[in-house]
Amino acid sequence: MALPKGTFTIAPGVFWVGVKHDNRRMFDALIPLPRGTSYNAYLVVGSDKVALIDTVNPGFEDELVEKVSVHVDPTKIDYVVMNHAEPDHANAAKHMLDIAPNAKLLAGAKGKEAAMMYFDIDPSRIIVVDETTKIQLGGKTLSFVDAPWLHWPETIFTYLEEDKILFPCDFFGSHIAHGEFYADEYGNEKSIELAKLYFAEIMMPFRKQGMNATEKVKKLNPKVIAPSHGVIWRDPHVILDEYEKWNGEKFEKKVLIAYVSMWGSCEKMARTLQEILVKKGVEVNIYDLPNSNIGDLATELVDSPILVVGAPTVLNGIHPVAAYVALLAKTLRAPTKYAAVLTSYGWGGGAVKQLQALLDGMKLEILDVVEVKGPPKQAQFDKIAVLADKIEEKLREF
Numbered sequence: 001m002a003l004p005k006g007t008f009t010i011a012p013g014v015f016w017v018g019v020k021h022d023n024r025r026m027f028d029a030l031i032p033l034p035r036g037t038s039y040n041a042y043l044v045v046g047s048d049k050v051a052l053i054d055t056v057n058p059g060f061e062d063e064l065v066e067k068v069s070v071h072v073d074p075t076k077i078d079y080v081v082m083n084h085a086e087p088d089h090a091n092a093a094k095h096m097l098d099i100a101p102n103a104k105l106l107a108g109a110k111g112k113e114a115a116m117m118y119f120d121i122d123p124s125r126i127i128v129v130d131e132t133t134k135i136q137l138g139g140k141t142l143s144f145v146d147a148p149w150l151h152w153p154e155t156i157f158t159y160l161e162e163d164k165i166l167f168p169c170d171f172f173g174s175h176i177a178h179g180e181f182y183a184d185e186y187g188n189e190k191s192i193e194l195a196k197l198y199f200a201e202i203m204m205p206f207r208k209q210g211m212n213a214t215e216k217v218k219k220l221n222p223k224v225i226a227p228s229h230g231v232i233w234r235d236p237h238v239i240l241d242e243y244e245k246w247n248g249e250k251f252e253k254k255v256l257i258a259y260v261s262m263w264g265s266c267e268k269m270a271r272t273l274q275e276i277l278v279k280k281g282v283e284v285n286i287y288d289l290p291n292s293n294i295g296d297l298a299t300e301l302v303d304s305p306i307l308v309v310g311a312p313t314v315l316n317g318i319h320p321v322a323a324y325v326a327l328l329a330k331t332l333r334a335p336t337k338y339a340a341v342l343t344s345y346g347w348g349g350g351a352v353k354q355l356q357a358l359l360d361g362m363k364l365e366i367l368d369v370v371e372v373k374g375p376p377k378q379a380q381f382d383k384i385a386v387l388a389d390k391i392e393e394k395l396r397e398f
Contacts, residue, residue, distance in 0.1 A: 007067045008181055010226060011163040013045040013140060017052075017067035018228075019060040020177040027175065031201045032295045035194070036177030039088055040228045042167055043071055044160060046137025049078040051106075053158050053167045054228045055092035064092055065099065074099050079127075079135060081142070082107040083169035084155045085114035089228050094119045106135065108146065110154035129156070145216050147171065149209040151202050157213070164223040171213060172239050174198045174230030183231040188238050191231050193299075195239060198230070199246050200298040205333040210247040214240060249335040251305040251398040254283035255391055256336075258297060259310030260290060260321045265344035265375050266310040272381055273308065273342065276388040282395060289321045297325065301334035305398050306367075306391055309355060313345035317354045326358040336362070338394050340387055341369045344376070367391065 008016040018040040025033050039056040041064060050072050056064045068074045077100040082090050085107075093115065097103050105126045107115055112128050115121040129135070135142040145157035150171050157168040174194035176186070183191035203210055217225075218240060225233040225240075233239045244250075255277060261267035267288070274284045285300050301307070307329065311322030318326075329336060339359065343351045352369055368387045372380045 007070050010042070010224065010232065011165060014160065014163060014165060015043045015045070015071055016181065016226075016232075017041050017043045017064060017071075019056045019063050021057065021060075022177045024177075031175070032293055033175050035175060037175040037229055038177050040226065040230075040232075042226060043068055044137060044140055044142070045072060046140040048136070048138030050076060051079040051081055051135065051137055051142060052077055052096060053081040054083055054089045054169060055080070055096060057088040058091045061092045061095045064096070076100065077103045078137075079103060080105050081158050081167075082111055082115060083158055083167065083228070084152060085111055085118055086152060086170075087118070089169060090115070090119065094121055097121065097125060106142075108144075108154055108156045110148070111156065114152075114154050145213070145220075147209070147213045147216075149206045150213055151206055157217075159220055159222070164221070166217060166220060166222040166225045166236070167228070168213075168217070168225060169228045170202060171210070171227060172225050172233065172243065173202070173227035176230045181232055183233050183238065184235065186231055188235075192238070192242055194230060195242065196246070196302060197295050197299045199243070200302045200332065201295065204246070204302060204335075205331075207247045207249065207333075207335070210243065214243050214247060246302050250303065251335075251337075252283070252303045253395050253398050254285060254304055255306045255308060255395075256297075256300045256304040257284060257286040257308040257310065258289055258292075258322070258325050259287070259342065260312070260319045261288075261310065262312050262314075262319070265372060266312055266342055269342040269344075269370060269372075269376050269380065269384060270308070270310040273384050273388060276385055277391060280388065280392050282392060289325060294328065298328065298332060301329055301332060301336060304336060306338045306340070306394060307334075307336045308340045308342065310342035311351055311355070312343060313349050313351040316348055316350035318343075318351040318358070322351075323354070323358060326355055330359060330362055334362070336364060338367050338391075339364045340367045340391070341371075342384070343369070344372050344374070346374065367394065
């Protein structure tokens with residue numbers, strides 16, 4: 001049921017009071033936001049006390065206060081929960097504490113440190129919570145889940161016991177600012193695509209911690225998962241099943257080819273490999289890097305076991321666009337198991353050596369390197385055919 005001023009009822013006494021940031025186009029100066037994003041804050045009104053779970057991005061404080069005011073007097077808030085200290089969720093916490101002089105901030109032990117450091121919140125106004133803590137609001141009980149490194153060290157989840165609603169902040173999130181509040185309204189399949197992109201860019205480096213948290217959530221058996229970005233999951237199993245696959249490195253039988261080509265040599269090799277693999281019945285996702293969305297590439301890294309990089313040498317090193325892809329895969333700790341390189345040069349090589357250095361530490365097995373001076377000839381196409389056979393063989397593992 002929609003309410004005035006853009007608020008939304010999730011359950012009796014539980015309201016979405018967040019902000020939809022339709023025209024935001026980048027996140028962390030890294031992540032494209034073609035659909036904008038939302039900062040989901042939630043108001044829980046018990047018979048005795050009121051809690052605000054997470055807040056909003058800088059610049060939206062007044063809108064948050066206006067939406068809270070639809071339901072309660074903001075000065076009467078008793079608790080502000082800080083699941084995660086990143087400013088898009090916690091920046092307005094101090095603002096709300098200033099408005100509500102008797103309110104306390106609820107945070108984990110590391111969250112207390114972060115609140116003092118980032119937002120200059122008086123430590124006397126912070127209550128440290130852990131998995132033994134119960135906050136009684138009157139007919140509504142908040143408990144907490146320790147979830148470190150999802151994706152900062154201080155992260156906790158909040159659980160509303162009577163209504164079985166989990167508020168996991170960034171975990172299970174997505175970036176979208178469209179009108180639909182629920183995943184099933186937007187479409188579960190489309191919602192999963194957005195969640196996968198979000199997972200790739202935010203949660204993929206923390207798969208072990210993510211698996212632990214997913215197991216904790218399954219034991220709670222929530223009826224609703226309400227993250228602090230994007231759609232709310234009314235059927236938690238939809239997103240839980242996907243997170244189990246992504247955290248558990250359940251690969252698809254497919255190959256990711258990412259290439260950049262200055263004078264066509266690397267493109268010819270990449271397209272030849274694609275053609276051979278497709279004839280073998282292998283799914284291939286190929287990206288011409290200068291004309292591709294880096295978010296789409298990151299999404300493919302979640303469950304692609306084999307990465308093929310095609311790039312020429314530029315001034316004794318790898319083309320910078322391809323270097324960025326290698327660095328992205330390493331930074332996001334992609335689970336990719338195998339890699340191959342297709343490269344060309346004119347008067348001097350060096351791309352392979354630099355690429356290997358960039359990928360060092362990823363525990364990748366390099367299947368092959370096909371390198372050519374000038375345009376590729378039959379010898380290189382023959383090597384690409386051999387590489388395709390190796391790829392086909394490796395895919396049988398998955």
